[in-house]
Amino acid sequence: MSRVGLIVNPAAGRDVRRLTGGATVVDSYAKRRVAECVLDGLTAVADPPAARLMPDRSGIADHVLEASPSVVDARPLEFPVENSPADTRRAAAHFRDEGVGAVVVLGGDGTTRDVATAIGDVPVIAVSTGTNNVVPTSVEGTVAGVAAALLATGAVSAADVTTRHGTVDVRTTSPDDDRSLTALAASEVSARSFIGTRALLEPADLVGGVVSRAHPADIGLAAVAGAVERVAPDDPGGVGLRLTDPETAAKTVRAVLAPGVTATLGIEAVERLEWNEPFTFEISDGVVGADGERELEVTDTTVELTPVPEGPRLVDVEATLAAGARAGALEDVEQ
Structure with missing residues (x-):
């Protein structure tokens, strides 16, 4: 079965720069809603991939799993949660070793950096929910989920829609x-x-x-x-x-x-x-x-x-959806 990984950093978008600068607060509820949209986006293909989520102590993964579409086999990874960047790196290493088709990451540059240290060649869709968001993009969660599904199911070749970031x-x-x-x-x-x-x-x-x-x-x-x-x-x-x-x-x-x-x-x-x-x-x-x-x-x-040049393989979401549409992967979906 094809699989998609989902990493949500509970701490991203909540640091001191909200007090000293003008960064937007991205709380746990907002991240949960984005993550729920990601799983809904997986249903855009005829045979949705399974989803595996990084666990956390903020309850984000639990809420997302509870709201998951019935046609998506969504489960948490099983490892002790440290409530630190080590959780992100551990989840990324798991997804690399399992050979998932794509990973959706909710966080900022720091979260994406932690993912990059362990993710290997797995395509990464970096969604900005952090403070410094140079690499992650402001892509809507459902759209990110559709892109992940197209890559995980092989409807779109990762070689055609990813670039290696330094x-x-x-x-x-x-x-x-x-x-x-x-x-x-x-x-x-x-x-x-x-x-x-x-x-x-x-x-x-x-x-x-x-x-x-x-x-x-x-x-x-x-x-x-x-x-x-x-x-x-x-x-x-x-x-x-x-x-x-x-x-x-x-x-x-x-x-x-x-x-x-x-x-x-x-x-x-x-x-x-x-x-x-x-x-x-x-x-x-x-x-x-x-x-x-x-x-x-x-x-x-x-x-x-x-x-x-040994950075993550970042996904061009718009190019992925366009390629999926050209391939007919978004047509005649029946649930």
Whole structure:
């Protein structure tokens, strides 16, 4: 039987940026309704795929399973819930090992990044319900479910409607500690020397970073880079940025640094990077972030940021539905 995976991050869209910025609150009820729509979308094909859901402590999966269409075999995955990003990674690894036809992910860039670390080649439909939503898109849940069903049942070939998204590999080297990190859309280097609330909001703190995509319509460092150099999601490589005080910079840009936070930033240098081409910073005291969240505190450290092509296979939802319609997969459905 064909299968679709569903991952809903209960914590996405609920962090401190709702207080300090203008990000929209996405509560558990809203995520539940989107997830219910995803399962309803599976019924658009004649033989709906089964659905497997990541369990959670917020009751989202339980409510979604209770409201599931009778023609959909929907069940939870069985593993101990830690109420942390480890749940997302564990669910993604399960879906990879089970060979599901597609995974629908409800969250932001951080959730999609966690999925990407373990999902392998499984096509990912990333639906934005988070804070930083550079990679996830604002696709309606039912439509996402239809796309997942078309892929899982083989009505549409994943090779025709997916692209491989790059990531940023982060390596820190210091006399006392070497660490690593993966970012999906952007890795940021900040001069603020504590993790604190995790959110990167102050433009004066940013030293620079590397992005795997860049467009002025993005959020965060990807928007800053996009103001001077565009990189499409399926373009190779990325962009390295060095920032400076806008009062003395030769070039400044206005960009959306976070939801509700538009800032002026000074550009010291912009460098287009090829795959696996490192971009380095020497940091005496600061923090390295991933997709808008502080992750690693560093002191007297070399930070090496490298765009790499080993990211998730992202689904073009509109192209998937168009291909399904051309193939006749949405015609004469009988339940």
